[in-house]
Amino acid sequence: MLHRKGILMKLYAEMTVEELTQEISKLKKEYKIMQAKGMNLDMSRGKPCQDQLDLSMGMMDVLSSSSDLHCEEGMDCRNYGALTGIKEARELLGDMMENNPKDIIIYGNSSLNVMFDTLGRSWAHGVMGNTPWCRLPKVKFLCPVPGYDRHFAMTEYFGIEMIPVPMTPDGPDMDIVEKLVAEDDAIKGIWCVPKYSNPMGTSYSDATVRRFARLKPAAPDFRIYWDNAYGVHHLYDDHQDYLIEILAECKRAGNPDLVYKFSSTSKITFPGSGIAALATSPNNMTDCLAQLRFQTIGHDKVNQLRHVRFFKNIHGIVEHMRKHADIIRPKFELVENILDEDLGGLGIGTWTKPLGGYFILFDSLPGCAKDIVDRAKKAGVTMTPAGATWPYGKDLNDSNIRIAPTFPSLDELEKAMRVFTICVRIASAKRCLALKEGQ
Amino acid sequence: MLHRKGILMKLYAEMTVEELTQEISKLKKEYKIMQAKGMNLDMSRGKPCQDQLDLSMGMMDVLSSSSDLHCEEGMDCRNYGALTGIKEARELLGDMMENNPKDIIIYGNSSLNVMFDTLGRSWAHGVMGNTPWCRLPKVKFLCPVPGYDRHFAMTEYFGIEMIPVPMTPDGPDMDIVEKLVAEDDAIKGIWCVPKYSNPMGTSYSDATVRRFARLKPAAPDFRIYWDNAYGVHHLYDDHQDYLIEILAECKRAGNPDLVYKFSSTSKITFPGSGIAALATSPNNMTDCLAQLRFQTIGHDKVNQLRHVRFFKNIHGIVEHMRKHADIIRPKFELVENILDEDLGGLGIGTWTKPLGGYFILFDSLPGCAKDIVDRAKKAGVTMTPAGATWPYGKDLNDSNIRIAPTFPSLDELEKAMRVFTICVRIASAKRCLALKEGQ
Numbered sequence: 095m096l097h098r099k100g101i102l103m104k105l106y107a108e109m110t111v112e113e114l115t116q117e118i119s120k121l122k123k124e125y126k127i128m129q130a131k132g133m134n135l136d137m138s139r140g141k142p143c144q145d146q147l148d149l150s151m152g153m154m155d156v157l158s159s160s161s162d163l164h165c166e167e168g169m170d171c172r173n174y175g176a177l178t179g180i181k182e183a184r185e186l187l188g189d190m191m192e193n194n195p196k197d198i199i200i201y202g203n204s205s206l207n208v209m210f211d212t213l214g215r216s217w218a219h220g221v222m223g224n225t226p227w228c229r230l231p232k233v234k235f236l237c238p239v240p241g242y243d244r245h246f247a248m249t250e251y252f253g254i255e256m257i258p259v260p261m262t263p264d265g266p267d268m269d270i271v272e273k274l275v276a277e278d279d280a281i282k283g284i285w286c287v288p289k290y291s292n293p294m295g296t297s298y299s300d301a302t303v304r305r306f307a308r309l310k311p312a313a314p315d316f317r318i319y320w321d322n323a324y325g326v327h328h329l330y331d332d333h334q335d336y337l338i339e340i341l342a343e344c345k346r347a348g349n350p351d352l353v354y355k356f357s358s359t360s361k362i363t364f365p366g367s368g369i370a371a372l373a374t375s376p377n378n379m380t381d382c383l384a385q386l387r388f389q390t391i392g393h394d395k396v397n398q399l400r401h402v403r404f405f406k407n408i409h410g411i412v413e414h415m416r417k418h419a420d421i422i423r424p425k426f427e428l429v430e431n432i433l434d435e436d437l438g439g440l441g442i443g444t445w446t447k448p449l450g451g452y453f454i455l456f457d458s459l460p461g462c463a464k465d466i467v468d469r470a471k472k473a474g475v476t477m478t479p480a481g482a483t484w485p486y487g488k489d490l491n492d493s494n495i496r497i498a499p500t501f502p503s504l505d506e507l508e509k510a511m512r513v514f515t516i517c518v519r520i521a522s523a524k525r526c527l528a529l530k531e532g533q
Numbered sequence: 534m535l536h537r538k539g540i541l542m543k544l545y546a547e548m549t550v551e552e553l554t555q556e557i558s559k560l561k562k563e564y565k566i567m568q569a570k571g572m573n574l575d576m577s578r579g580k581p582c583q584d585q586l587d588l589s590m591g592m593m594d595v596l597s598s599s600s601d602l603h604c605e606e607g608m609d610c611r612n613y614g615a616l617t618g619i620k621e622a623r624e625l626l627g628d629m630m631e632n633n634p635k636d637i638i639i640y641g642n643s644s645l646n647v648m649f650d651t652l653g654r655s656w657a658h659g660v661m662g663n664t665p666w667c668r669l670p671k672v673k674f675l676c677p678v679p680g681y682d683r684h685f686a687m688t689e690y691f692g693i694e695m696i697p698v699p700m701t702p703d704g705p706d707m708d709i710v711e712k713l714v715a716e717d718d719a720i721k722g723i724w725c726v727p728k729y730s731n732p733m734g735t736s737y738s739d740a741t742v743r744r745f746a747r748l749k750p751a752a753p754d755f756r757i758y759w760d761n762a763y764g765v766h767h768l769y770d771d772h773q774d775y776l777i778e779i780l781a782e783c784k785r786a787g788n789p790d791l792v793y794k795f796s797s798t799s800k801i802t803f804p805g806s807g808i809a810a811l812a813t814s815p816n817n818m819t820d821c822l823a824q825l826r827f828q829t830i831g832h833d834k835v836n837q838l839r840h841v842r843f844f845k846n847i848h849g850i851v852e853h854m855r856k857h858a859d860i861i862r863p864k865f866e867l868v869e870n871i872l873d874e875d876l877g878g879l880g881i882g883t884w885t886k887p888l889g890g891y892f893i894l895f896d897s898l899p900g901c902a903k904d905i906v907d908r909a910k911k912a913g914v915t916m917t918p919a920g921a922t923w924p925y926g927k928d929l930n931d932s933n934i935r936i937a938p939t940f941p942s943l944d945e946l947e948k949a950m951r952v953f954t955i956c957v958r959i960a961s962a963k964r965c966l967a968l969k970e971g972q
Contacts, residue, residue: 139613147611151598159590172586172803174578202641203833210828217657218667218691228657228667248827252657364611367835388687389649394642394833396806 133474240483256485265298295448572913679922695924704737734887875954
């Protein structure tokens with residue numbers, strides 16, 4: 095039992111039917127008052143806020159009509175060419191991704207698109223000479239849950255069967271991953287957001303990364319889809335997660351071709367107007383380029399140049415990310431404080447306290463997530479749909495709720511979170527009451 | 534018989550063995566002299582030259598750090614969203630493509646990529662509910678020849694069988710097209726560059742477009758791949774080709790879903806840093822968006838805004854294209870003049886005199902194209918490989934040579950063309966001699 099604002103807190107599970115009924119009645123009054131305010135707040139997507147976007151406005155000035163738009167190797171970036179990207183962009187993103195620039199292809203404006211392309215190529219043409227997936231009776235992917243809804247959506251679009259694998263605080267449950275990939279050659283991939291993961295915000299442990307690099311998949315065309323979307327997206331200067339670099343670890347483990355690694359500057363500069371990249375082994379790269387040369391003559395080199403001239407080098411990116419952190423750190427802390435304040439000691443939910451990334455994961459009592467999100471919606475607060483963090487949108491426990499605190503202002507965020515916690519309490523109290531009443 | 538520089542010209546075909554032998558000997562001396570100059574000139578690709586690229590440098594100034602990057606509908610172009618593109622970009626490209634903005638999706642930097650995506654989607658997911666092509670025993674495409682090598686290359690990459698259809702001065706031979714699509718439901722598409730076509734530079738006649746819109750394909754998922762790459766790329770102000778707008782014509786003909794129309798600003802602003810677009814019927818668009826929403830959150834809206842703010846409207850594009858024409862028209866005229874001057878009256882080749890686009894097609898005597906291109910290469914002049922204008926790189930007549938006059942300077946172009954015409958004359962004389970000698 096805890097005290098909150100001087101009031102003795104009691105675990106909902108320990109409340110009597112009478113206490114729960116009273117609590118619900120009191121909360122519903124609070125809810126009605128909030129609902130009457132006619133709010134329209136959105137915590138559903140991991141979008142940067144305007145202040146964050148303003149940080150990159152200088153990028154609009156680095157190229158002008160008097161600029162020389164030749165890249166270091168002498169190519170005119172305004173004309174066709176450079177299928178793998180310009181050298182200085184590969185170097186900058188190489189430093190950012192901790193990979194050899196030679197192992198990097200710079201793509202267009204979205205890493206999601208690169209992932210889709212990778213699935214599409216494997217589907218139509220196969221991976222490194224293996225049977226195209228479209229010719230196989232069954233293709234499966236492992237999907238650590240909770241995970242990123244857009245990964246799952248594109249996988250489902252290709253008709254790939256998705257197998258949920260539970261996440262632990264150290265990353266996906268590797269006992270399960272190792273077993274499944276070793277025994278089923280229909281399993282062709284696994285989705286990973288290894289650092290400040292979407293939606294937990296936690297990072298894979300060294301042991302997990304080591305085990306990934308040492309997987310012994312039955313399928314020769316099994317690949318790890320390593321979406322390192324938040325590699326430099328720290329919230330704190332002095333307290334950061336470090337991840338073992340997966341390409342290097344795979345190489346050391348004698349499995350150099352095991353991984354595709356994706357990244358982009360979407361949440362560094364402008365989402366939709368950044369540059370994306372793939373890092374992978376020379377064999378995989380040859381395989382990718384065999385498609386890419388038919389697909390395009392080259393990606394947007396002027397935008398590559400713009401990014402390089404804006405950041406200059408990796409230190410420029412790090413300094414820039416520090417400014418992002420200064421804007422969004424208070425939002426993460428606000429969410430955590432409100433969750434502590436409003437829900438601490440009630441035993442009706444747990445939540446992560448990430449050191450980076452874009453999300454906080456709230457885990458409600460089983461069977462409450464959908465109810466909570468629906469209630470919030472009816473009070474004008476849009477959360478990521480319950481279930482979105484699971485393949486096919488089906489959270490078996492109905493407990494994961496992804497909180498995206500970056501986009502709203504602090505003021506809006508506080509309002510939205512107060513609505514959210516009331517909704518959590520109502521849904522949880524109702525759930526506890528139903529259990530007590532044996533329904 | 535004609536006179537050239539006061540010398541009586543004689544058709545090679547009418548020359549005696551002796552005359553031909555003499556001619557070859559004389560030409561080889563000229564060739565040696567040219568070869569000794571150690572030239573390194575490239576007429577292989579349709580690339581804009583630096584002066585053309587300079588025309589768009591103003592585009593680097595229209596957005597600055599003090600710009601408001603919201604689009605007309607109020608969306609912040611720096612953030613995620615706008616899957617089909619921002620309204621003003623759809624309007625601008627709508628005016629350029631002569632289509633309703635609502636029928637347009639703005640994509641990324643390359644229409645080639647949009648075409649590849651369209652093939653990929655049809656392959657993996659099927660067209661409007663029809664069987665995905667990957668599940669069919671055979672998929673075929675009609676390929677008007679001569680045509681665009683990159684179309685053929687991506688078609689081959691998907692393992693689609695390509696059937697050449699002869700081009701006439703009015704466009705593809707529609708008798709053949711109508712017959713083939715009506716009788717074979719494995720034929721799923723036809724590649725068209727309808728205006729200032731690659732490589733002939735000619736445009737489809739009204740009758741041809743009308744017949745296209747009235748095709749009765751056996752396959753319900755047959756589509757016309759209408760790559761209108763040179764829609765606004767006129768060389769002359771007062772003498773331009775007009776094309777019946779295909780989407781409208783298909784709608785009038787009761788075949789609204791028959792066509793995918795592609796375009797981009799690649800040869801208007803910067804190749805690789807432009808914006809591409811697809812125009813198609815609402816049904817086809819729904820089908821495209823069903824994939825696109827998994828593929829990306831949106832294309833580069835900042836670049837869309839940059840284009841709109843630079844051109845303002847379609848008149849801005851037209852004025853801009855006039856400047857392009859002023860730069861490249863003299864190059865086209867130079868090529869035509871040199872061909873007239875060096876080859877006129879010899880009966881060893883014909884060539885097109887286009888009113889727009891990026892190419893001139895030279896047709897040699899049958900069996901000479903490869904020899905000509907090889908000889909030019911050995912004298913330091915790179916042409917598009919012979920055969921490139923045909924599926925599988927195999928020109929059945931070995932006679933098409935694509936000339937791309939835009940990239941070299943006038944001075945370089947003259948040098949390159951003089952080498953070219955000498956090579957044409959040597960190869961042709963040798964061919965005529967071989968025929969005379971009965972080899």
